[in-house]
Amino acid sequence: MNVLMPNTLAEACDLCAKQPDLIPLAGATDLLVHWPLRQAEHDKTYLDLSKLRELRAITWAADSVTLGALTTYWDVLQDPRVKSDFPLLIESARQVGAIQIQSRGTWAGNIANGSPAADGVPVLMAYDASVALISKSGPRIVPLHEYYTGYRKSVRRSDELISAITIPLRTYDFSVFHKVGARRAQAITKIGLAMTRQSATPATWRVVANSVAATVKRCPAIESLLHAGSAIRKPEDFSAAIAADVTPIDDIRSTADYRRTVMARLLYHSLKGVNPAIS
Numbered sequence: 001m002n003v004l005m006p007n008t009l010a011e012a013c014d015l016c017a018k019q020p021d022l023i024p025l026a027g028a029t030d031l032l033v034h035w036p037l038r039q040a041e042h043d044k045t046y047l048d049l050s051k052l053r054e055l056r057a058i059t060w061a062a063d064s065v066t067l068g069a070l071t072t073y074w075d076v077l078q079d080p081r082v083k084s085d086f087p088l089l090i091e092s093a094r095q096v097g098a099i100q101i102q103s104r105g106t107w108a109g110n111i112a113n114g115s116p117a118a119d120g121v122p123v124l125m126a127y128d129a130s131v132a133l134i135s136k137s138g139p140r141i142v143p144l145h146e147y148y149t150g151y152r153k154s155v156r157r158s159d160e161l162i163s164a165i166t167i168p169l170r171t172y173d174f175s176v177f178h179k180v181g182a183r184r185a186q187a188i189t190k191i192g193l194a195m196t197r198q199s200a201t202p203a204t205w206r207v208v209a210n211s212v213a214a215t216v217k218r219c220p221a222i223e224s225l226l227h228a229g230s231a232i233r234k235p236e237d238f239s240a241a242i243a244a245d246v247t248p249i250d251d252i253r254s255t256a257d258y259r260r261t262v263m264a265r266l267l268y269h270s271l272k273g274v275n276p277a278i279s
């Protein structure tokens with residue numbers, strides 16, 4: 001295994017420019033999980049980001065908070081302000097793996113890994129997070145809901161690193177995160193849902209689902225239903241919008257039918273009484 005350990009972000013970008021097939025390494029919880037089986041991976045060259053301490057911080061500004069590319073779930077769980085301003089980050093962090101994974105795994109790694117079952121991505125997307133990408137040719141910002149282009153594919157070029165994730169500070173009067181798995185902890189999500197309502201006039205809804213499409217997916221048809229205030233009297237009233245937004249599959253963890261049914265129930269029971277049109 002070849003590992004490069006840059007001392008600065010500029011040095012890391014130089015290395016990526018010279019060798020675009022380098023594989024960034026943050027907490028390594030995704031990269032090393034299949035290590036014994038994936039012999040071919042052993043000869044690749046890895047870019048260990050762990051010396052870039054400046055990427056670890058959570059930075060609060062007047063209108064946003066920024067998680068560095070090395071911010072872990074545990075760092076977020078320890079920050080009292082996250083709990084009050086972005087409670088869904090706490091909900092999600094608590095349900096990622098167990099403490100060992102939470103203390104090594106990073107939010108940026110969760111995004112970059114590109115799993116449709118990623119639990120950190122839906123809550124970040126429901127808060128309208130954006131991803132800062134950096135390369136030798138400069139930085140750029142991509143809204144997280146535009147980051148994925150297909151199953152484990154993204155707009156990130158191979159010479160780019162995620163340097164940070166920025167979330168705008170807003171006032172929400174409703175937010176919820178559900179993770180449905182085979183058990184309460186250490187389970188890969190069968191269907192997950194993150195929702196926020198920004199308390200502006202008119203209210204702005206975000207609905208994001210995981211494990212029901214090739215990528216974590218924002219759900220514009222469901223958001224439109226909520227914005228329109230359409231009357232909903234039972235979970236099945238969400239079915240058409242669910243069909244428009246997501247494309248679940250049968251796999252070893254669940255079936256497409258189960259995922260659609262549970263998604264409708266999660267939506268209905270989370271929103272009943274919150275949205276006056278849903279009773």
Ligand SMILES: Cc1cc2nc3c(=O)[nH]c(=O)nc-3n(C[C@H](O)[C@H](O)[C@H](O)COP(=O)(O)OP(=O)(O)OC[C@H]3O[C@@H](n4cnc5c(N)ncnc54)[C@H](O)[C@@H]3O)c2cc1C
Nearest residue numbers: 026027028029030031096097105106109110112118119162
């Ligand atoms: C036992 C176990 C339980 C788990 N449970 C969950 C769970 O419940 N929910 C969940 O969502 N995930 C879970 N995971 C997956 C994993 O822990 C998370 O996805 C974690 O956030 C990955 O972060 P990391 O820093 O370890 O990433 P790494 O393994 O270091 O990297 C993951 C991918 O991202 C790339 N990458 C990392 N950082 C950057 C960067 N700055 N720029 C560009 N690319 C980068 C890497 O090259 C790699 O492709 C689990 C894993 C294990 C082993």
